[in-house]
Amino acid sequence: MxxxxxxxxxxxxxxxxxxxxxxxxxxxxxxxxxxxxxxxxxxxxxxxxxxxxxxxxxxxxxxxxxxxxxxxxxxxxxxxxxxxxxxPKWIRGVPEYAFIETGIGETTKVPICALGGSIATPGGYVKAPVIEVQSVEEIEQLGAAKVGGKIVFFNRPMQADVIDTFKAYGGCVDQRYSGAEAAARYGAVGVIVRSVTHSLDDYPHTGSMSYGDLTPAQRIPAAAISTNGAELLSTLLKLNPATKFFFSMGCKNLPxxxxxxxxxxxxxxxxxxxxxxxxxxxxxxxxxxxxxxxxxxxxxxxxxxxxxxxxxxxxxxxxxxxxxxxxxxxxxxxxxxxxxxxxxxxxxxxxxxxxxxxxxxxxxxxxxxxxxxxxxxxxxxxxxxxxxxxxxxxxxxxxxxxxxxxxxxxxxxxxxxxxxxxxxxxxxxxxxxxxxxxxxxxxxxxxxxxxxxxxxxxxxxxxxxxxxxx
CATH class of the missing domain: 3.40.630.10 (Zn peptidases)
Known part of the structure; x- marks a missing residue:
């Protein structure tokens, strides 16, 4: 004293x-x-x-x-x-479902959740080849020839050596917010985003996303995948670039x-x-x-x-x-x-x-x-x-x-x-x-x-x- x-x-x-x-x-x-x-x-x-x-x-x-x-x-x-x-009123609907397909009949279920504001998967589900990227800018570099018809997988993690976790969050959250808009412009059919967390676990982390000025017809479904799921998907893509991803979401935007x-x-x-x-x-x-x-x-x-x-x-x-x-x-x-x-x-x-x-x-x-x-x-x-x-x-x-x-x-x-x-x-x-x-x-x-x-x-x-x- x-x-x-x-x-x-x-x-x-x-x-x-x-x-x-x-x-x-x-x-x-x-x-x-x-x-x-x-x-x-x-x-x-x-x-x-x-x-x-x-x-x-x-x-x-x-x-x-x-x-x-x-x-x-x-x-x-x-x-x-x-x-x-x-x-705004957005509802998640029935629980989301997703799996990784590495071959005929070879599937592994992974945890996902719809991003807030996302549309539902058209026709009930989307299944397509996956292309892994680290940034929105990388999509622009790849162009429609490589992105078109694919599910874009954003896998840039929170930077581990940034002590202020809010700065680390800010360094990668643009994938979640703007990823679907960017991917849709180059013909992608869906977006999967690594959950924005340092933790390696099976919890997918939701959050807001934006379609910018895209028309409803141009919009594609967007989901977060758990960090453990993201690690698995990334590894399987390296072993087999023909790996496909399936996901189903019933979310909806209301008045x-x-x-x-x-x-x-x-x-x-x-x-x-x-x-x-x-x-x-x-x-x-x-x-x-x-x-x-x-x-x-x-x-x-x-x-x-x-x-x-x-x-x-x-x-x-x-x-x-x-x-x-x-x-x-x-x-x-x-x-x-x-x-x-x-x-x-x-x-x-x-x-x-x-x-x-x-x-x-x-x-x-x-x-x-x-x-x-x-x-x-x-x-x-x-x-x-x-x-x-x-x-x-x-x-x-x-x-x-x-x-x-x-x-x-x-x-x-x-x-x-x-x-x-x-x-x-x-x-x-x-x-x-x-x-x-x-x-x-x-x-x-x-x-x-x-x-x-x-x-x-x-x-x-x-x-x-x-x-x-x-």
């Missing part, structure tokens, strides 16, 4: 020490409440195991909207409401339906017309129950406002929790919230998103100008006792991204990411994969950052300042 006090004195200056000490005490209260009386784990249990998957337009998504609004009402917030938003963002607010005591947002996305993919992606972010964001109410903290700014709908396959909720805010001329000064899983929190990434970021860095001594030591520049979150501009500071919670993509968009993204204490620590870290922002952010576009050092 003495060492901590000395650090605070050196960083903040003697005259500011009392304020810094008060902040330290307040953050301690936040952590005590989150760890001793937290609701996030109990909430996540219900959201995951009683409601389950929440793909946009599904019954699960509808039930999640009703239940989370009920929970926010029970906290005693000043306002709770539903914000209508039209969302858009109405859903909702769920919003709760504590009205600011000094600046009620200046808003801070904390949130995550309420929808999830349909294979697991969406506990890490993004049930964890949902309950952590709800917990921020519950903690504030529980410790009788009265924020200066209006603090909103926003549970965004349709991040996974459209980002409609985030865009609708930003559009409504612009139309109402609401001033958002800060937004924080949790959408990286419920693992141990390590810090935050910030999207801000240099001067604001340097001010935020001066708060690190207050967070380091809780092992929140990574304050970095970078992205914040997809749903709060549309709020960027006019001096708004954006931030994203950054948990340890090494296990996240083991579960991301797969059937093993389930409640049993979430650790109670790690989830609660994330909620406490988020609440602490909101507290600091609430106390030190200045007028829009101005610096975020702590007391002047002597």
């Amino acid at each position: 003495i060492k901590k006090i000395l650090i605070l004195v050196l960083v903040f200056g003697v005259s500011a020490f009392a304020k810094a000490q008060n902040d330290s005490i307040q953050i301690r209260k936040i952590y005590d409440e989150a760890l001793k009386n937290g609701h996030s784990y109990e909430w996540l249990d219900y959201l995951s195991t009683h409601i389950g998957s929440r793909l946009s337009g599904s019954l699960g998504a509808e039930q999640a909207v009703d239940w989370t609004k009920e929970q926010l009402d029970s906290i005693g917030l000043d306002k709770v409401w539903l914000q209508p938003v039209m969302v 858009d339906v109405q859903s909702y963002n769920v919003i709760g607010e504590i009205t600011g005591s000094e600046f009620p017309d200046r808003y801070m947002v904390v949130g995550g996305h309420l929808d999830s993919w349909d294979l697991g129950d969406g506990s890490h992606d993004d049930g964890a972010g949902i309950v952590q964001s709800m917990e921020v406002l519950r903690i504030m109410k529980s410790i009788n903290y009265k924020p200066k700014h209006s603090i909103r929790v926003v549970l965004f709908m349709n991040e996974e396959n459209g980002l409609r909720g985030g865009r609708e919230y930003a559009e409504v805010a612009r139309n109402k001329k609401e001033k958002h000064v800060f937004a924080l998103e949790s959408d990286a899983g419920g693992f141990t929190p390590r810090g935050f990434s910030f999207d801000s100008d240099d001067r604001n970021y340097n001010e935020i860095l001066s708060w690190k001594p207050l967070f380091e006792p809780y092992f929140i030591h990574l304050f970095t520049r970078g992205g914040s979150g997809a749903d709060i991204g549309p709020l960027k501009g006019d001096g708004t500071v954006l931030a994203g919670l950054r948990p340890d990411s090494q296990r996240y993509f083991d579960h991301h968009h797969a059937a093993n993204d389930t409640f049993d994969a979430v650790n109670k204490r790690e989830l609660e620590l994330g909620a406490a870290a988020m609440t602490s950052l909101i507290y600091m922002m609430d106390n030190y952010i200045q007028k829009p576009g101005k610096l975020m300042t702590l007391p002047v050092k002597e």
